[in-house]
Amino acid sequence: MLKPIISSLLDTDAYKLNMQQAIFHHYPEVDVAAEFHCRSDESLADLKNQIEQEVQALANLRFTSQEITYLSGLGLYQADYLSYLESFSLNAEQVSVTVADNQLAIRIEGKWLDVILWEVPLLAIICELRCNRNYPTSTPEQAVDLLEQKLTSLSNIGKDFQFVDFGTRRRFSKDVHNAIVQHLVGHCGHFAGTSNLALAMQHGIPAVGTQAHEWFQAHQQLAGDLADSQQLALHRWLQEYPDKLGIALTDCINMDAFLNDFNEHLSAQFIGLRHDSGDPIAWGEKAIAHYENLNINPLDKVLIFSDGLTLEKAINIHQHFTGRINTSFGIGTQLTCHLPDVETLNVVIKLVTCNGKPVAKISDEPGKSICQDTEYLSELRKAFNI
16 A cells, blocks of 8 residues: 555544544444535546555554644643543444445444544545546646635735635645645735644644534434424533634524524624535625624624635625624635646535434535435424424
8 A cells, every 4th residue: 555645633624623522521422324425426436445445544543642732732622532532543444435326435333432533534535536546747836826826816805804724625635735724824814724633733823613514413313302403512512612612503404593593692602603505695694683683793703604615705705794793714625626627526424323313414505415314304394494
């Protein structure tokens, strides 16, 4: 086998460890299953054997003492969780890699506490193997050249415009990702950090992230009543992080259903919201109206936008909301997989069951909905009056 693509367990998104600590404290025995979906019209079946080798390599990794020291300095992680990470390893037996209908099929099953750290490195591996296959002559220098061109659009933008790198999962390669972050650190005052913990540690920049859809999905089977699942997820998050990581993701069901649950107490406690599907302007207007209806000043809150953004889209959204609410932007694929003549790949790994029962993501955008059980999906829609 060639040198493994992933060489550190810290080469993942910050929200994974944030959620894992909460699972460690509240749901250590919960079982889940997650599955891979390729939304692009491209077969990845020929990557099966290489992916299986990379899975074995991932299972050999451990957090180093230097990495544990770095994590302890972030002020987020408790001693018992850090102690757990010191001996943590991924279990390759949890991952099944097959081919079905000429497409790659991956299923991950086990304790949520373990399964949660497979998603990001697996997706990064799949994307890098595919890009190596399709674009063998592309280089990090080409990515940086395109980035320099894009950064000229920021010349007349105020300092209150900020964006972070959200590009780990669908990056062209680890080398391209590092080159992009390194260039932004040195040449862009609007760059505010990265979701990738390894790069945050390497470059001395903020690691950014809170929770993902799986946090809300799993609670669909952890709440006594399905209609209470979002509120339970939000309250449990505050229990784990009462004064940190106060951004809530809104589109596991949809924005309207979320705001119905986002009562005055929760709206006051969380410092803001993250957008990940649907029309960003309409979503932001709903958020502002919600805060104003509760007599909460929107200028005390922040909206994070992270759905398929380019710098141009982010600037337009920022200008629309300037002076009305604070904004920040997470840009992924268009930062870390933007090279000449390279087509990006749309791939995800999402939870499909929790404790053996179905979970779903409906979202504010039909193409992002995930659920294999139509009966359960009907039940979920009924519970949230959709």
